């Protein structure tokens with residue numbers, strides 16, 4: 001019988017209270033993979049010296065400006081921003097973009113068709129040393145990138161693109177098959193950082209998710225069982241007129257007969273079977289794209305309209321928020337204010353309100369019309385406890401359940417205190433069947449990347465407001481819907497907890 005591998009994967013990787021203990025294995029700490037990629041050959045370009053305004057490398061002004069910009073952009077997007085001691089007396093470095101378990105499966109590559117500072121070829125961002133390694137020197141790469149992206153028109157307008165890939169085992173070492181969800185969510189946070197860091201340095205990343213996987217993986221010399229490309233992000237100058245992104249709507253084959261897959265093979269199988277060989281058009285866009293999905297006849301409705309968060313002159317608060325962002329480890333019992341929750345929702349779901357301050361007012365997502373948002377409120381001054389649907393178009397909260405869920409949230413988040421102590425817990429969900437109908441099994445990538453991207457906007461908004469936030473990708477899937485009253489068709493993609501840091 002034909003079925004969707006994305007649906008199969010999702011069902012098989014649900015956490016369930018009856019089986020979670022039996023299924024979880026002891027971690028082999030000796031086998032933990034390094035979160036860094038090394039190249040034996042290649043020319044290294046230092047980026048650190050360009051971070052300091054005093055340092056004047058011996059180059060002309062325009063080139064220095066381009067180097068500084070690239071250096072700052074990569075640091076803010078994925079660079080090292082903190083160091084913590086480890087049990088064995090060493091250090092673990094944290095990055096500007098969060099990652100489940102701090103495992104950092106994402107890698108960032110730069111493909112240059114030849115720019116004043118980057119000769120044509122392939123580069124890998126070496127996070128540990130904040131440098132670029134030029135590991136392949138060829139003027140053919142741009143053409144090959146265009147071919148891999150099925151001649152996407154944006155690639156005619158620039159000669160510079162990032163590619164985000166994932167080294168699966170870095171996360172699968174710990175999270176096994178369910179790691180694919182986290183790999184995509186992590187990478188989605190990184191896309192959020194690319195978007196806002198781009199606004200700071202005058203670069204606009206476009207997102208291409210529909211590409212020929214084999215061609216792109218070959219171009220980057222990836223070992224496809226170990227590492228796979230997730231997103232191509234060409235960069236345009238923001239002062240140019242911004243063409244709309246002519247969509248990611250390329251579907252891959254949806255259904256086939258799925259063989260018996262033992263545990264441990266689900267991640268690789270889903271990634272491989274959501275690859276695109278030749279593009280086929282996506283199904284027509286869902287109807288009512290600009291309408292809120294759930295129009296509940298009962299419960300209170302609270303407008304989320306609010307003055308936007310002020311990010312400082314020239315977005316000065318944005319840079320500091322990115323650099324100081326950390327996932328909150330513990331929340332205090334103090335409630336949030338309704339005004340704070342509104343501001344956070346406004347920043348996350350109404351980017352157009354931030355264009356005046358210099359943000360991209362219409363940043364790229366793959367397809368936000370497929371994602372819904374619910375908020376479980378446990379402690380927000382001025383708002384009744386309960387679960388609310390976030391209606392992004394009318395900009396209001398619509399109540400679906402009417403009680404305090406602290407104990408249940410603690411349980412649903414696998415006993416994590418963050419879920420219990422948060423003032424508000426945000427759930428991103430999607431109707432998988434509808435998404436798969438539209439984009440094929442590839443939809444699984446787009447949904448989780450977009451949910452992570454939204455999660456990063458929540459994180460940064462929380463930091464700017466002096467609040468705390470942490471993502472949670474491990475939860476009892478089935479129970480979330482039952483307990484909180486989220487419609488059963490909505491598969492839970494991701495949770496973000498918000499509160500006051502302890």
Ligand SMILES: Cc1cc2nc3c(=O)[nH]c(=O)nc-3n(C[C@H](O)[C@H](O)[C@H](O)COP(=O)(O)O)c2cc1C
Pocket residue numbers: 094095096097098099100101102182185186189325326327328416418470471472473474
């Ligand atoms: C997709 C995702 C899932 C996460 N899940 C959890 C979680 O379940 N529990 C938790 O305490 N932190 C979670 N985190 C936070 C990470 O542990 C944190 O990002 C990582 O330790 C790096 O620290 P930093 O965010 O302060 O840079 C998650 C982060 C991401 C991006």
